Structures are given as C-alpha cells and as structure tokens.
Amino acid sequence: MTTTHETQQTTTPQYPEHFEPPRGTAYRLLFGPGLVRGAWMGALFFVLGTLLVVGLRAWWGWDPVWLWPVIITVAGLTAAPIGFLAGIGAFDYWLYYLSGRPTRPEDHSGHGARSWRDYFRVNTDHKVIGIQYIVTTFVFFVIGGLFAMIFRAELAQPGLQFVNSQEFNGLVSAHATLMIFLFIIPAFAGIANYVVPLMLGAPDMAFPRLNALSFWLLPIAGVMFLASFLTPGGSFAAGWTGYAPLAEGQPLGQTFFNMGVQWAGASSVMTALNFLVTIITMRAPGMTFWRMPLLVWANFTTSLLVVVATPFIAGSQFFVLFDRVMHTDFFIPEGGGYVLGYQHIFWFYSHPAVYIMMLPGFGIVSEVISTMARKPIFGYRLMALSLVGILVLGFSVWAHHMFVAGMADWLRVPMMITTLLIAVPTGIKVFSWTATLWRGRIRLTTPMLFALGFVTMFVIGGLSGIYLGSVPVDIHASDTYFVVAHIHYVLFGGSVFTIFAGIYYWFPKMTGRMYDERLGKLHFWATFISFNLTFFPMHYVGLRGMPRRVFDYAEAFGDLNFVISIASFALGASTVVFFYNMVTSWARGPVAEANPWGAHTLEWQVSSPPPIFNFDEIPQVVAGPYEYGVAGARHAVMSPAREAQEVPA
C-alpha cells in the first residue's frame, strides 16, 4: 500500500469554497459519504421498503399485511442495498448533478489511496478499485473454500456424519455460487481493472464513478449469498444452477440467491461496459487493435460476452423469483409453465459464463508466457482471432448442458458439433503457447510455473470437455463426478491457476514490492500436486457411477472419496502459503523495480506502483507489445520510469 507522494503534491486539489464540509468531524462521520452513513441509510431504506410493502398491502386489503417473503425481497434485498450504496456515496455525484446542486469539481480527490482507510471508501481510481476487487474476491475465495472443506469432510465416508442433508446441499450450492460469482469472475475484473488502463496508456477507466459503483455491488451480492444461511430453512440449496421447479419450492434462502445473482450480474455488466468503452476510446496514440496486448483482447471479448449474456441469467432468476413470490407460472407445468425454458435461458448465460471465466485467464497466460520465455507470442493475430472465435461459437453451444434434459431431440447433434468445434480455437491457443516456449529463454518464475501448470491442467479439462461434448458419452457421464472433475480442471486448474499467475506477475506493479519467490514456488507445487490428487480421481468415481451433489454414495466409492477428501485438505492448506507470502511481502517485501520482468507492455514502463494518473506523459505506441528479440524494438516511446518513493502504508 504505497503511493507516490510526489505526484499527489503536484495535483493538490483545489476545493472550491462551498465544498469544505461545513461542520465538525462528528457531523461528517454521520452524514459524509462512508460506511457509517451506508449503515444507517441501509437501515433507513429497509424501513422504507417495509412500509411500502405493508402500506400497499394494507391499502389494498390483502391478507396477511405482514408477508415476510415479500418484505424481505423488497426491503431487505432491494431497498436496503440501494440505501447502502447511497450512504457510502456511490451516487453522490449523480444526485448532486440531478438535483442541480454544485457537483464536486473534477479535482480527482477520489484518486489514489493515501492510507488503508481509502480502500474502504468509494474511490474512483482504477488502481484502488482493482485492489479492492482483488482483496474482496480473495476473501470470498477463502469462505467458499472453507465450505468445500466442510462438505469434503462429510464426503470422506458414505452416510451422514457432520451435517444434515439440507446443510450439505446448501454448502455445495453456496460454494459454487461464491466461487463463480464472487471469486473467479470478479477477480479477473479486478486484475483487468488494474492492468488494462495501464496497458492502453490511459489515465483511468472511461467511467471512473461507474467503476466504483460496480465494485460496491459485489460485497452486497456476497453478503446476500452468505446471509441466506441465517434464514429459516437454511441457505439456498438447489445448486448454483438453481433449476426450476426445485428452486420454486425451496425455503426463503433461495430468494437470496435469486437476488444476489442480480447484484453480482449488474456489477459484471457495468464493468464490462466500462471496459468496452475504455478499450475502444482510450487507447494511447498508436495503440491500434493489432497492437493491443492479448490481455486487453481477452478482456474485450470477455466484456462482449458479459454484456450480451448476463441479462439472461438475470431474467431466469427474476422469473423464478416471480414464481416464488408473485405466484406466476413461468416454470410451473400445472400453470402452463415450461420447465425446460429455465434451463435454456440459464445456460444461454451460463455457458458463455464459462468463457467469461476463462478468456481473461487466457490473456494473463499470454502475457506471462511471452515475457518469461522472452519471445513474441506465436501467431499473435490468430491468438486474438481465436478469442473472437470462442466468443461467437460460445453462444451456439448452451444446450450441451441439456443433452439428458429431455429437450428437443434435433437440437442435440447441432449443439454437439458446435461444442466440439470450440475445441479448435481453444487448441490454437494451447499450441501457440507451447510454440512460444520453443527456443525461448525460459525463466521459471512463480507466475511462469502457474502459467505452464495452467496449460497442462487446462488441456486435461478441455479433453474431458470433448468427452462431455460427445452426446452418447455425455448421456452416461452427465450429472456425475466426471462433470465435477471437468469443471475443476477448467476452473481451478484453468481459471484459478491463471489468477494466481496474474497476481504473482503484477504483484510488484500493484504493491511496489516483490513477493518471496521460494514461497511462491512452494505454493505452486503444493497446489499443483494436491489439486491433481483431489480432482483426478473424480473422473473415475463419476464414470463408475457416482452422481454429483450427493452426501451419501455407494460403499464401493468410500476409499477413493477418503483419498479425495484428504487431498482436498492439503489443497486448502496450500493456499495458506499463498496468503502468508502475499501479506508479508506486501508489508515488508523488498522494494520492486519498475520493470522486474523486463516486459514490453506499458504498465511496466511506469513506476511500481504507477503514478496517480498512470502516465506523466502520454506514451506514443510504435509497435506490437511482444517484440522480444527484435533489436531495438520498443512497444512505445516514453521517458523511462521514475522510481516511486516509498511511503509507509
């Protein structure tokens, strides 16, 4: 948490007269934007929401007047979060503007973090927001991981030992939901938030206030998912897929899932729009599309996926919510509803979502491999185009999740063909990474280990995807532990490994300090080995007959499940090494250079951490980002980075 004081002083904000908070500190604490105002405004809005529901019901003479499922939905899951956001100041600027009051001038006082407290405020600096995202998402990673430890303990033996079946289903559902919506998707958004504007040579994202708002929607979603555990009947327990009609008859906790997904989804969409506009309009002079680093390409395509697909999951969850609280019949067959409709809408988002969870990782790995192998990315243009190919094809395969769902028979073969074809652009990426290694000068740093670990694990996940893509094989393997193995090879060995690679790679840039390389390698090997011991045997138990999402299973699978559980605890323990490394290195690691890896992309041409507005002079981009080995080649022309001064956090 170091900042460049130097630049801050040069941009000392000029507050106009009327902006000095007029009264004392107590007044400012209560009524100034911040968590305190967020808390009481959240409570206030809860009361207002309750009055709205109760008032309307009383007025219309509906019985009962106090209908808790509706009150919770309106007051607790909708109004209170809005109150909270208003309280922390996420809407201040817009509300001032709307109401004709003088808005805070563009003094950029919301930029940079001067102390750790600034990370708990609405801040419009993409670098601060990036770190807010990353830290928040890792908190949810830990919580989701602990849930997994609990149900793995339960699964170590057949039969029920530690939890009851409602709790088991709840833990499994919450684990997946947190990992997907509160870890992988936003962790990538966090890394991109930090890195993309820098890579583009931009001073910030296109819409900094929207950026801040997108971040603050996330903890709301996370708290909502977790709060469902406190409801009567326990947390939502219909799986992260929340299939209707099971979800319709579930206790109150399911509503928390329906609404939590809305907040997380809104966050994704806003960030994605922001990335799109930023990438299209804020590239430095000379930064043509064909000179953009692949991480930027990856976030560009991911953002397109998010913007188009996310409204579909929002819709699917609203329909379920309406069925639950308003007694509509979208998915209730007795009322003429169409049960499979839920799955079509849900997967129309959730298949693209698996690429939302993978493409940014492809981007990270391209950066790391090229830099660490000291070679240009092999086939840069095809690498970018294959992202576009995945983007387009990704919308034509959703029903491969429904091969045994009883959908129209004729849909199966076309969806199988498109699904299998996605392996082609994916294969291009894998082969190009390996070709980039060829004759390189390979430096096996921690980010590189994770990147190479990713490529091998992802190949396994992609190949198990081919098995599942083949309809006859999927008919046997669908809904079994084989699918669980597949998703963990692509999402853990895939996405999470790339997140680790990215965190290690940009750690010096973000914190201005270097992590401990020995601990990093220890972390990699511990994770790599325990990951495989945990998830590889799942292919076997699945094919042999163990369905997914069960707390009890046939005796025959007892031994392997015991091994899997032990390995999963080791996997959990391996992340302790990571957190220890991160925390201690951030606090007192050796000061990092501006460009410790000798990379060409723009973020490395400024100090670590970068100046408040990223570039003291606008870089002029003159060539591609990976011109390693080309004599005298530069990505951009700019004066060398001044080293940042160290400031105690």
Next chain:
Amino acid sequence: MRKGIVQLVAIGVVIAVATTLVAVLFQWLPTSASEEFDRIQDVYWLVTIISIAIFALVTALIVFSVWKWRVSPDDDEDGPPIHGNTTIEIVWTAIPALLVLVIGIVSAVVLARNGEAGTRPLRVEAVGQQFAWRFVYPDYENATSGELVLPVGKEAQFTMRSVDVIHSFWVPEFGQKMDAVPGIETTILVTPTRTGEFPVVCAELCGLGHATMRAKARVVSEAEFEDWIAEQR
C-alpha cells in the same frame, strides 16, 4: 536439432505410454450391461485415443522446452523473434477440426442407433417422485413395482415422468440416462445384455433426499421375467 527432436519424441512416447497405462490398467467404466453402452464405450475409446495423443504432444512440448531452454531468472537475453508460421498455424487448426468432426460423426451415428426403437419393445414407465422411483409396465396391465426388472436381450423403451421436480434416471451399467421432467415425457432405450443386479441412481439434484433416491434394477431371463410380472399384477 536432430538430437533435440529425438529427445522430444522420446519424452512424448514416455508420456503417451504412461497415460495409456492409466487408461487401460484401471477399469474406468462399469462393465457394460446393455447394447447401447457397448456402442457408447466405442466412442469413449475413440475419444480416449485422441486425448492421449493430444495430451502427450502438449505436455511433451512443454517438458522438453523447459528442460532444454530454461535459463536462470536473472538472465536478460531475449529468445529469437519468431512471430509465427502460417503453415504450422493452418495445420494445427485443420487437424483438430478434422479430429473433432470425426468424433462428432461417430457420436451422431451412435446416438442415432441408440435411439432407434425396434419393433414392439417392452414399454416401461419410470416415474420419479421425491425420493423414490416407481416403474409401471403398461404392456402388463400397468403392473407397478419399486424395483426395475427387465428381461435380458429384450429392448426396453423407457418413458420418464415426474410428479414434482426434475429427477434423472440412470443405471451406470446401462450407460443410459434421462431426466424425468414434470410436465413433459422423455424417453430412452435400454437393451440389457447380461443378467444381474444394478443400481438405479437419481442423477439430478431433487431436494433433501436426492442422495438416497436409489432403486434396484434386476435383469433376468425371459421366463423369470414372465413369472415376476405375473406376481405383480
């Protein structure tokens, strides 16, 4: 470089052999008990062979490159500026495309054959309800049982229904699975090839008792089946 290629191939062969051993030494699939599963297993092996080849190729390239071209972390020289190679790029686009098309075609053929009902199959209705299965035999005056009994060698056509939420009918040894969806009817074919007892497993999360929603499937001789069904009426 000659020597390098030899080493690379050697690494690839070692990895391929090791993976093949993993694939054949363990019995990854249940012993098939249906004609449909026999055909599915053929597809499975086709995909497995292709997978082993691709896995060996990629991992061998990575292991070889790292072993051959690794330098110390503070080395600051660059590698050769190779930006790409159009021929290679076309090759590794075309060959995988071809391979997946082969898989796709074979799969489509198997799917079609597994879906062809012969003349007069034995009709069975599988009704899912939280948390038990019920099997109805419409050809035998709607005889109903909690146990699934099938005559060996005779094609059975299942019609799945559900009275509450989605369930999924799965007998691992038959390799066939289909969801039972409220509001619609779904079907699947099974032609048992050997007698024995197999578990019927619910494969779709259906609520609190999902894990325990199991039944027994028994494949018996034609004569035994006739006796059994007579008792059920």
